[in-house]
Amino acid sequence: MALAVAAPQASAAPPPGGNAACYVTGGGALEICRSADEAEGVYVVPPPCRFVHDVQILRLKETGPPGPLQVIYRAEPPRQAARRSEEACPADLRATDPAAGGAVRIGRQVEALAVTLPPTDPRFWSEGLKGGASAEASGPRRRSRVSRQARREARRAAREAGETNKMTFRAQAQAPEGDPSGGAMMVAGRDWAGDPYYAILATATEPAAEGRRRVLVQARTYDFQGLDLRVTADPGTEWKPFGAEPEPGRRRGRSRPTAPPTPARVLDEMGRPIVGNCAAPGFELRGLTGSISVIDRVYHYFYTDVLPADCSAPPAKRRMALYLRTSRDPLAERTWSAPVTLIENLPAETEIRVAKARGMDRWAVAYTCSRPVTASGGPVADLCLHYTTDLSPGSITALTLFAEPVAAGHSTAYLGLRSGGDALGRFGRESFGWMTDRYGNLDAPAIYPDKGGFLTWLDRRAPRIDGGDASSLYGRPVYWATWTVRPRPAAP
Numbered sequence: 001m002a003l004a005v006a007a008p009q010a011s012a013a014p015p016p017g018g019n020a021a022c023y024v025t026g027g028g029a030l031e032i033c034r035s036a037d038e039a040e041g042v043y044v045v046p047p048p049c050r051f052v053h054d055v056q057i058l059r060l061k062e063t064g065p066p067g068p069l070q071v072i073y074r075a076e077p078p079r080q081a082a083r084r085s086e087e088a089c090p091a092d093l094r095a096t097d098p099a100a101g102g103a104v105r106i107g108r109q110v111e112a113l114a115v116t117l118p119p120t121d122p123r124f125w126s127e128g129l130k131g132g133a134s135a136e137a138s139g140p141r142r143r144s145r146v147s148r149q150a151r152r153e154a155r156r157a158a159r160e161a162g163e164t165n166k167m168t169f170r171a172q173a174q175a176p177e178g179d180p181s182g183g184a185m186m187v188a189g190r191d192w193a194g195d196p197y198y199a200i201l202a203t204a205t206e207p208a209a210e211g212r213r214r215v216l217v218q219a220r221t222y223d224f225q226g227l228d229l230r231v232t233a234d235p236g237t238e239w240k241p242f243g244a245e246p247e248p249g250r251r252r253g254r255s256r257p258t259a260p261p262t263p264a265r266v267l268d269e270m271g272r273p274i275v276g277n278c279a280a281p282g283f284e285l286r287g288l289t290g291s292i293s294v295i296d297r298v299y300h301y302f303y304t305d306v307l308p309a310d311c312s313a314p315p316a317k318r319r320m321a322l323y324l325r326t327s328r329d330p331l332a333e334r335t336w337s338a339p340v341t342l343i344e345n346l347p348a349e350t351e352i353r354v355a356k357a358r359g360m361d362r363w364a365v366a367y368t369c370s371r372p373v374t375a376s377g378g379p380v381a382d383l384c385l386h387y388t389t390d391l392s393p394g395s396i397t398a399l400t401l402f403a404e405p406v407a408a409g410h411s412t413a414y415l416g417l418r419s420g421g422d423a424l425g426r427f428g429r430e431s432f433g434w435m436t437d438r439y440g441n442l443d444a445p446a447i448y449p450d451k452g453g454f455l456t457w458l459d460r461r462a463p464r465i466d467g468g469d470a471s472s473l474y475g476r477p478v479y480w481a482t483w484t485v486r487p488r489p490a491a492p
Contacts, residue, residue, distance in 0.1 A: 023413050024488060026362060027389035031488045032452070034416040039448065041419070043456050043480040048466045051076055051473050053431035053458035057109070058186055059443050066224040069109040072186045072200070073433070076103065076474070104184040104202055106224055111446055183289040185301075188438040189220070189331055192297065196222040198438075199330040201301070203288045204263065208279035214287045216266040216274040220331055230264045237264040237333060268325070268336045278311035278318070286318070291353040292330070293363075294439035295391060299327045301336065302354035307344065319407075320346040322354075324393055342396045347409040351430060356391065356441035357485075358452055363388040363396055364442055366455065368430055369411040372403060380421075381429045382414040383457060385483065419479040420459035428460035428476075444482065452485035 022033040044052050054074045060067035184202040189195035200219040205212040218230040220239065228239040265273035276287030290303030302324055310318040323339040346352075350368055357364040369384035371377065388395035403410045421427040434455040437443045444454045456478055464475035 021416055025385070025413065025485075026387040026488075027395075029389070029488055030387050030485055032385060032387075032413075032415070032483055032485050034483065038482060038484065039451075040417065040479065040481040043478045045465045045477045046075075046475055048464065048468075048475045049076070051458075051476060052478050054183055054433050055456040055478060056184075056186060056433040057435040057454070057456075059435070059437045061188075061191070061438055066108055068111055070106060070186070070224055071109050072104065072106050072184055074103070074183065074431070075105050104200070106186075106221070106227075108224065185290065185292045185440075187292045187294060187299065187330065187440045190297070190329055191438075195331070197331060198222065198224075199292075200227070201266065201292065201330065205285060210279040211281035212285060213279040214276035214285055216288055217263045218266050218331070230266075232262040232264045266336065267334045268338060269334050270338065271334055274325070274336060276305055277308045278306045280311075280315075284315050286320070286349065289351065291355055292440045293355045293436075294441070295356055297328065299330050300354075301325045301327070302342075302352065304346065304350055304352050316348050318348050319344070320348065320350045322346065322352055322396070324396075340393065342393055343399070343401065345406060347402065347407055350409070351432065353432070353434060354396065355434070355436055356439075357387055358442040358444065360387070361391050363391060364453065365396060365399060365401070366432070366434065367401060368409070368432070369402065369414055370409050371414045371416075372410045372412055375412075375414070377425065379408075379410060380425065381427045382417055383429050383432060383455065384411045384413045385415055386413055387485065415481065415483055417457075417479075417481055419481065420462040420477065422461040422463070426461045428462070429457050430460070432457035448482050450484070451482040454480060454482050456480045 021035075022031045024031050043055065046052050052073055052075050056072050058070045058072065060070060062068070184200055186198055186200050189197040189199050197220040200221070202217050202219060203214050204217045206215050207213075219227045219242075220230075221227050227242050229242055230237050231240050265275070267273055274288070276285065278285075278287065280286075287305035288303050290301065293300045293302070302322065304320045304322055306318045307321050321341055322343040324342055325336045325339050327335040327337065329335050352365065352367045354363055354365050356362075364385065364387055366383060366385045369382055370379045371382050373379050384401065386399050386401065388399065401411060401413070402408075403412065417427075417429065432455055434453055435443050435445070442453045444451045448454065458476060458478050460473065460476055462477050462479075464470075464472060465477070466475055468475075
């Protein structure tokens with residue numbers, strides 16, 4: 001069954017208040033405006049037993065394969081029930097679960113945002129960290145008769161729908177079912193020094209005394225057909241392909257799984273592993289999810305994590321902080337700096353993405369928020385966006401992201417997104433991502449040359465594709481939107 005993605009279109013729904021709404025940002029030099037003609041649409045509606053979120057669209061230097069665009073996102077992992085039958089739905093996930101484990105998937109997309117995601121067997125995957133560092137891996141599996149039939153049906157449906165552009169699944173790194181890991185960030189390596197690889201930093205989890213703890217692991221790819229994982233070795237670490245390799249003298253189709261590799265935790269410049277501040281059970285885990293942006297050949301890794309002082313607080317009371325680490329080579333060992341705290345005391349479960357603004361020497365800071373009570377529609381969930389005055393880390397610290405009381409998560413810097421929601425006017429605006437160039441800096445589709453950017457988000461409240469009203473994550477749509485930023489008009 002294919003995942004159908006709608007072509008770009010402007011939403012016909014009126015914006016909050018009916019007219020263009022603007023707010024000031026960038027130290028008073030810029031304004032962001034939303035109006036009825038601001039483009040929005042449906043990016044993907046997964047089938048009933050699938051989900052998609054945390055979509056990052058990456059523009060490559062090459063316009064031909066594997067470019068012009070590569071998409072990295074999180075999706076459901078292959079499960080035993082799904083392997084036996086494409087018709088069998090695995091155990092469901094509640095739509096209200098704050099996180100969901102799964103697989104990191106990568107696929108090619110052409111410039112037009114009308115694509116089909118055909119179901120394809122994973123070429124490589126690993127099942128996460130166990131026992132503090134070990135991993136379990138499986139070798140390539142045979143394609144079932146049912147999956148072949150499903151692929152034929154998907155191709156036929158795509159032809160009938162006129163969907164000629166396809167995003168082909170290429171590689172997948174899997175987290176254990178029920179394990180809220182798998183968030184990934186992709187950026188070009190040091191291509192100015194001849195490095196052909198793209199770097200992928202992904203979150204995984206490992207056991208801890210209080211449950212599990214998030215850790216950062218590392219992968220790379222140069223052709224987007226397969227992934228190498230950095231694994232532990234004696235001494236140090238080494239790169240190994242995901243999956244099993246055939247034994248000497250055996251055909252690949254009859255290969256047996258080799259001993260599972262041990263994913264190596266990413267270390268900082270002092271040799272300390274980059275791990276989340278807090279251990280927690282199950283879906284309560286937070287930390288290390290964020291974005292990477294390259295400025296002047298320096299990699300800036302921005303991420304949120306729970307404040308250490310709040311590790312023992314109830315999940316809804318655990319304040320967050322925004323951190324920054326830097327590196328000159330994301331694929332080297334012991335290369336990331338110690339964390340610098342940029343903003344403290346953020347509301348619980350805040351998600352933040354930071355990137356260099358499109359065409360400006362400023363940071364763009366996007367984050368989950370709620371509209372203020374005084375806004376049209378009341379305090380509904382939205383995405384907020386601020387620009388800084390320059391590219392210094394201090395300019396991010398100087399931002400005021402939320403109104404008082406901060407714990408409520410309200411902000412006047414909301415984008416006024418219109419798409420999605422349920423019949424009661426409730427919206428979900430989490431697990432968001434955006435489009436960047438290969439260095440992680442903001443970009444937009446060629447059809448929107450004047451827009452500030454292009455972002456996607458998951459709506460857990462919107463109706464499922466099958467029309468069911470159960471609280472399920474599967475089948476929930478992912479939407480997209482643009483925004484307009486411009487210099488603020490001079491005062492008369």
